[in-house]
Amino acid sequence: MEFLLGRLLSNNLLNLGLKDICEEGLKDFGIDLGELETVEPDAGLGNGGLGRLAACFLDSLASLQMPGHGCGIRYRHGLFEQKIVNGYQVELPDNWLQDGYVWEVRKPERAVIVKFGGNIRMEIKGKNPVFIHENYEPVRAVPYDLPVVGYNCGTVNTLRLWSAEADDFDFSSFSKGDYLKAVEHKYNVENTTQVLYPEDSHLEGKILRLKQQYFFVSAGLLSIVRRYKKTFGTTMEALKKFHERIAIHINDTHPALAIPELMRILMDEEGFGWEEAWDVTVKTISYTNHTILPEALEKWPMDLFKGLLPRIYMIVEEINERFCKKLWEQYPGQWERIRHMAILSDNYVHMAHLSVVGSHSVNGVAKIHSEILKKEVMSNFNQFYPHKFNNKTNGVTHRRWLANCNPSLSALITEAIGPSWLTHPEDLTALEPYANDSSFQEKAAKIKRRNKEALANHISDYTGVNLDVDSLLDVHVKRIHAYKRQVLNALQIMDMYNRIRDNPNLDIVPRTFLFAGKAAPGYHLAKQTIKLVNTLADIINNDPIVKDRIKVVFVPNYSVSLAELIIPATNVSEQISTASKEASGTGNMKFMMNGAVTICTMDGANVEMYEEVGEENIITFGLSAEQVIRYYTFGGYNVMDEYHGDQRIKTVVDQLVNGFLGTGYNEFSDIHHLLMGTNDEYFILKDFSSYVDAQNRINDFYKDQTIWRSMAVNNIAFSSRFSTDRTISEYAIDIWKIKPLVVRSGRRF
Ligand code: 26V
Numbered sequence: 001m002e003f004l005l006g007r008l009l010s011n012n013l014l015n016l017g018l019k020d021i022c023e024e025g026l027k028d029f030g031i032d033l034g035e036l037e038t039v040e041p042d043a044g045l046g047n048g049g050l051g052r053l054a055a056c057f058l059d060s061l062a063s064l065q066m067p068g069h070g071c072g073i074r075y076r077h078g079l080f081e082q083k084i085v086n087g088y089q090v091e092l093p094d095n096w097l098q099d100g101y102v103w104e105v106r107k108p109e110r111a112v113i114v115k116f117g118g119n120i121r122m123e124i125k126g127k128n129p130v131f132i133h134e135n136y137e138p139v140r141a142v143p144y145d146l147p148v149v150g151y152n153c154g155t156v157n158t159l160r161l162w163s164a165e166a167d168d169f170d171f172s173s174f175s176k177g178d179y180l181k182a183v184e185h186k187y188n189v190e191n192t193t194q195v196l197y198p199e200d201s202h203l204e205g206k207i208l209r210l211k212q213q214y215f216f217v218s219a220g221l222l223s224i225v226r227r228y229k230k231t232f233g234t235t236m237e238a239l240k241k242f243h244e245r246i247a248i249h250i251n252d253t254h255p256a257l258a259i260p261e262l263m264r265i266l267m268d269e270e271g272f273g274w275e276e277a278w279d280v281t282v283k284t285i286s287y288t289n290h291t292i293l294p295e296a297l298e299k300w301p302m303d304l305f306k307g308l309l310p311r312i313y314m315i316v317e318e319i320n321e322r323f324c325k326k327l328w329e330q331y332p333g334q335w336e337r338i339r340h341m342a343i344l345s346d347n348y349v350h351m352a353h354l355s356v357v358g359s360h361s362v363n364g365v366a367k368i369h370s371e372i373l374k375k376e377v378m379s380n381f382n383q384f385y386p387h388k389f390n391n392k393t394n395g396v397t398h399r400r401w402l403a404n405c406n407p408s409l410s411a412l413i414t415e416a417i418g419p420s421w422l423t424h425p426e427d428l429t430a431l432e433p434y435a436n437d438s439s440f441q442e443k444a445a446k447i448k449r450r451n452k453e454a455l456a457n458h459i460s461d462y463t464g465v466n467l468d469v470d471s472l473l474d475v476h477v478k479r480i481h482a483y484k485r486q487v488l489n490a491l492q493i494m495d496m497y498n499r500i501r502d503n504p505n506l507d508i509v510p511r512t513f514l515f516a517g518k519a520a521p522g523y524h525l526a527k528q529t530i531k532l533v534n535t536l537a538d539i540i541n542n543d544p545i546v547k548d549r550i551k552v553v554f555v556p557n558y559s560v561s562l563a564e565l566i567i568p569a570t571n572v573s574e575q576i577s578t579a580s581k582e583a584s585g586t587g588n589m590k591f592m593m594n595g596a597v598t599i600c601t602m603d604g605a606n607v608e609m610y611e612e613v614g615e616e617n618i619i620t621f622g623l624s625a626e627q628v629i630r631y632y633t634f635g636g637y638n639v640m641d642e643y644h645g646d647q648r649i650k651t652v653v654d655q656l657v658n659g660f661l662g663t664g665y666n667e668f669s670d671i672h673h674l675l676m677g678t679n680d681e682y683f684i685l686k687d688f689s690s691y692v693d694a695q696n697r698i699n700d701f702y703k704d705q706t707i708w709r710s711m712a713v714n715n716i717a718f719s720s721r722f723s724t725d726r727t728i729s730e731y732a733i734d735i736w737k738i739k740p741l742v743v744r745s746g747r748r749f
Helices: 009-016 019-028 033-037 049-063 171-175 179-191 207-232 258-269 274-284 302-308 310-330 335-341 351-357 367-377 379-384 398-404 407-417 425-436 438-463 486-502 524-541 560-569 587-593 606-613 625-634 639-645 647-655 669-677 688-703 705-717 724-736
Strands: 003-006 043-045 070-073 081-085 088-092 112-116 119-125 128-134 137-149 156-165 248-251 285-288 299-301 348-350 361-364 389-391 472-477 511-516 550-554 572-575 597-600
Touching (some): 003 049, 003 156, 003 560, 009 019, 009 033, 009 049, 009 398, 049 070, 049 156, 049 398, 049 724, 070 207, 088 524, 128 258, 137 207, 156 179, 156 207, 207 302, 248 724, 258 274, 258 285, 274 285, 299 302, 302 310, 310 335, 310 351, 335 379, 348 351, 361 724, 367 379, 367 389, 367 606, 367 625, 398 407, 398 560, 425 438, 425 705, 425 724, 438 550, 438 705, 472 688, 486 511, 486 524, 486 550, 486 647, 486 669, 524 550, 587 597, 587 606, 587 705, 597 606, 597 688, 597 705, 639 647, 639 669, 647 669, 647 688, 688 705
Parallel strands (some): 248 285, 285 361, 361 389, 511 550, 572 597
Antiparallel strands (some): 003 043, 112 137, 119 128, 137 156
């Protein structure tokens, strides 16, 4: 449901082998390619990690010559634009299509009709019941196709984005002279794909979102089946082999309606019986889970679901009934277990349950996350379907996130080890010997500094803050959320500030703390966190006692394009989620590839980064996931122990509400409540002391530039596991059973 593409021009040129020549050619006309690129809108059709992962998958699929395409929504407005006014986040609509979009090709002749509402009438034809959908609202889904260009291989796949369109007027109303009703109808239909929902971790059961889900799922499936029949024929025999030729992967539960929709098409439109349709459906569909946060697990009120999708509801009811019957056979009398696993319960449709039951593969996105799924969140399902569960650790495309966004570092790497790493990321390990090569270290450090200069220009334009390019750049960029613990970083900065005020000669390396990220518009705590960071920036950056040794900056409007500017300039990558909560993280991998050192908890893919790079090249701290889960299960942690037991903690917590920050006393009351009023649900104070120690270790390592630079190079050398080329190869072999389809043999560059 989300593809966070960012800009495509430069990446497409890179993949076509045309970037250098275009750069040179444009120079002759006095045009800078970097500047020209900024004319392209940044396609923000996603919230964060989940949508960006989908975009990276598309790049690797095409670059590995895999026949794999994306299906999504052409939102008229992508993720909102963030402005900071007086320290607060203000949201503005993202009007990315206002000047047209060069990459899309509208295909009106491939439009399909998606049906909402109405009622279902059953008729008996021969011996069989048939279901007729009546009085529905038809919505025309028009596809817009974007090319997905593979790297140096001739493969161009498709990302098909669906847009809801009405005929110019609803003629039946118009002919009766009801002009306003006709216009209203058009408005309502087109409303379906107007806007991307900006929540990424909290479910609001809005009917329009369910409508979006069914809209793109139904349109996508109708177009897949139509194409299939055109290619393989319309006979029942051909359709029974659907799963042998088609794999459909659902990115989280958002497209889970693909399960009942494929059932509907096979039964109601193609004449399959239930058993046959179910067999094909389960073998076709696979599912990735991207979160264990209970508040983000999708569930829809049954009434709402039934009203909008009456036939789909009937099918889900039948799936549920058959599933519960099987559970009963396996676990006779265990009502509680069955209620917990049911798809329909407590008046809700539970989409994760539907996704597990209706697919043949369920994967988590990092080893630790997949283990937690199996052992905790979905342990019942894992017992019932042990063969379905597996892990596919996330990745990022190293072509966009290293080659394209950091061309100087990329050239240095190629100069040292040759260009094979672009198509075979595992070859990056050849860099290991360079970690202790002083000339290589020196060159890499110079590039880092130049990247900081480029970032500094942007920051001074947008925030007025002058970034000290000689300071250590410590970066915390991602969506703002309690579990990602931007508050922990802020408290640590407050403590560092207190220490400098107490001892103005404190021995610390100059450091810039950079934050960026969007808060969901209704998420007050996240919005307060942004205000807190901006308040700290005001105080600290203007305090003469600090003498510019630490600075804080919040860069507005975090996006793919901004990430491409920030990540190559970063020295320290903050990945400090409460252990067990961050399914994987992918920003962590992008920083690693660009030679940043990670300070992190043992959460998500950080655990595997630690395994790859070794303990001497990464800074870890805090409770383990096991400890966190144990605390949740058995209790045992009392926030008052930390508050009263550590003066540093008491001081910074009090400073949130005692006027020290120079704002109203209630300004940060939600944050104070998060810590003291919820018994520190995210273990921010519990991990505080260990985090401060880890920050001190960073300080000490950075002082010795030889050590630091070797850590940085080792991070690049051991990052290859985190290329989506590796991830996609695993999905292709283990789940989708697809092979490369060679379009053009031989590489040209
Ligand atoms: C959930 C919801 C809940 C309902 C409202 C709208 C909405 C929109 C998106 C989501 C998805 C939440 C899950 C998610 O984004 N997970 C992230 O997935 C990344 C890619 O696997 C992973 O790296 C992050 O750790 C994980 O938080």
